Amino acid sequence: MMVAGLALFGGWTLWSETRTWIPVDMPISLTKGQIRTHEFKTNLRAPYTIQIEVVKKGPVETLTCLLGLEDMNSGKCTNTQSVVDASWVLWSQGTIIARGSSAEDKSGAWMNDKLARQIGSFETEKGRKYILDFNILVDGSSLAVANPRLKVEVHPSTYESNGFVGIRYMLVAAVLVLIGAAILIVSALGKYRRAKGVERGAR
DSSP: OHHHHHHHHHHHHHHHHTSOSOSEEEEOOOOSEEEEOOOEEOSSOSEEEEEEEEEOOSOHHHHHHHHTOGGGGTTOOSSSOOOOOEEEEEEETTEEEEEEETTTOOOEEEOSSEEEEEEEEEEOOTTOEEEEEEEEOSOOGGGGGGOOEEEEEEOHHHHHHHHHHHHHHHHHHHHHHHHHHHHHHHHHHHHHHHHHHHHHHHO
16 A cells, blocks of 8 residues: 555656656847747647746846736836737647737736746647747847746646646545555554464463
């Protein structure tokens, strides 16, 4: 029972560690022009997001405005316009799978030491290969100080779902280990009592 519990949780952990949660994570300059990612493959069927992520260097309010996250900094971006204006095309085996632009998606993420502006999202098929063309339409080099990166990352909802599954596996594994430990203890106590009984009988 103990081995089964440890194998169950260990197997899930190994599976989780080998998933392609972030298939693309590369530095970009945000100067006007086109960027093409390396060919990437995912081993999940899941929604992925396309983001520009920056480190919180300099005034956070300014970075928020430059990224175009007005909703997170409402009314404070009158003097600082967004420099994020980009479009993207997702290819697979020479065929366009999806396309979009920053004008269609203005959501973002606020982390302890980073900010992210979402540019779009798409659904992947397990095992399929993709290439992303990212077209920067205006000069965004004013964000260079914040070390911008282009990221393709699994949608947060998939992370959350995976976390809940992990908790369930951990609980089942803990129950199996506890049952196994209890059986071992009871068995050991039984042997000990029998041995004591034999010893007394011999006397």
